[in-house]
Amino acid sequence: MRNLIVLAVVGLFAQLVDGALGMGYGVTSSSLMIAVGIAPAAASAAVHLSEVGTTLISGFSHYKFGNVDWRIVGIMAVPGGVGAFIGANFLVSLPADVAKPWVALLLSLLGAYVLWRFLMLSGKRPEFRGKLRAIFLVPLGLVAGTMDAIGGGGWGPVGTTSLLSTGKLEPRKVIGSISATEFVVALSASLGFLFALGSEGINFAWVGALLIGGVIAAPIAAWLVRHLAATVLGVAAGSFIILTNTKTMMETWGGVEKNSTPIWITLGVLAVAAAWLITRAVRQELAARREAVAEEPAPELTPRA
Numbered sequence: 009m010r011n012l013i014v015l016a017v018v019g020l021f022a023q024l025v026d027g028a029l030g031m032g033y034g035v036t037s038s039s040l041m042i043a044v045g046i047a048p049a050a051a052s053a054a055v056h057l058s059e060v061g062t063t064l065i066s067g068f069s070h071y072k073f074g075n076v077d078w079r080i081v082g083i084m085a086v087p088g089g090v091g092a093f094i095g096a097n098f099l100v101s102l103p104a105d106v107a108k109p110w111v112a113l114l115l116s117l118l119g120a121y122v123l124w125r126f127l128m129l130s131g132k133r134p135e136f137r138g139k140l141r142a143i144f145l146v147p148l149g150l151v152a153g154t155m156d157a158i159g160g161g162g163w164g165p166v167g168t169t170s171l172l173s174t175g176k177l178e179p180r181k182v183i184g185s186i187s188a189t190e191f192v193v194a195l196s197a198s199l200g201f202l203f204a205l206g207s208e209g210i211n212f213a214w215v216g217a218l219l220i221g222g223v224i225a226a227p228i229a230a231w232l233v234r235h236l237a238a239t240v241l242g243v244a245a246g247s248f249i250i251l252t253n254t255k256t257m258m259e260t261w262g263g264v265e266k267n268s269t270p271i272w273i274t275l276g277v278l279a280v281a282a283a284w285l286i287t288r289a290v291r292q293e294l295a296a297r298r299e300a301v302a303e304e305p306a307p308e309l310t311p312r313a
Contacts, residue, residue, distance in 0.1 A: 027229020075184025096200025
């Protein structure tokens with residue numbers, strides 16, 4: 009019972025992060041489950057089955073708050089679902105450890121670009137111009153869906169990071185659209201796992217615990233995205249991308265043991281730096297709002313008749 013309560017708390021925290029930043033539910037939940045000895049396929053299956061419920065609530069919540077671009081959803085949903093189904097069927101026999109550090113490096117570079125782009129605004133309002141083309145969105149959906157099923161999480165990190173890096177869609181629309189599309193990805197991955205593992209290979213108690221926590225957090229996260237400024241969201245997302253991928257790269261290429269002291273020291277330093285950058289972005293946003301209010305012309309007073 010205690011383990012189920014812990015998983016429910018993990019699901020709540022993971023969905024709060026995922027719904028606010030467009031990534032993190034699968035990565036957070038799967039990482040914890042694998043760390044306690046659960047097989048990757050079983051962990052990913054439980055996470056994706058719980059995501060069928062959490063992403064449905066999250067997508068609807070983002071829709072109600074006006075965070076969804078339905079054109080993005082319509083283009084990415086089918087290739088994302090196809091990729092997730094394929095990835096789920098291959099995970100049982102294919103090791104993901106070889107590809108994970110290279111994907112982590114790519115995501116970190118994209119995260120650094122997102123971070124730099126929004127930090128360079130220096131309090132100015134970001135401009136989002138242009139239109140994302142299907143020739144970019146279709147393969148992105150296929151790759152992100154495949155990585156999501158194989159790694160237990162990847163739809164958000166790959167999809168959100170790539171869309172943010174284009175600079176053509178405001179962060180809340182990116183996060184809302186990725187969250188809404190993830191329902192199709194989670195459903196397809198779940199069907200793939202059920203086909204490959206069978207129902208006996210999935211612990212539905214874990215699924216239920218993760219689902220309860222995620223459903224509670226989904227509307228809160230969607231409301232948060234609606235009210236946070238684009239600059240703050242961009243800086244937070246970029247910082248989170250770098251932070252979550254550093255551990256994978258250090259464990260593979262850094263010559264250090266998993267969960268060793270050097271890793272946690274490095275992550276601690278990065279977390280402090282991320283908190284400082286987010287605080288700086290918040291202060292710049294508040295200053296920009298005060299300046300905008302000060303520049304507004306005073307309302308004309310009409311004399312009473």
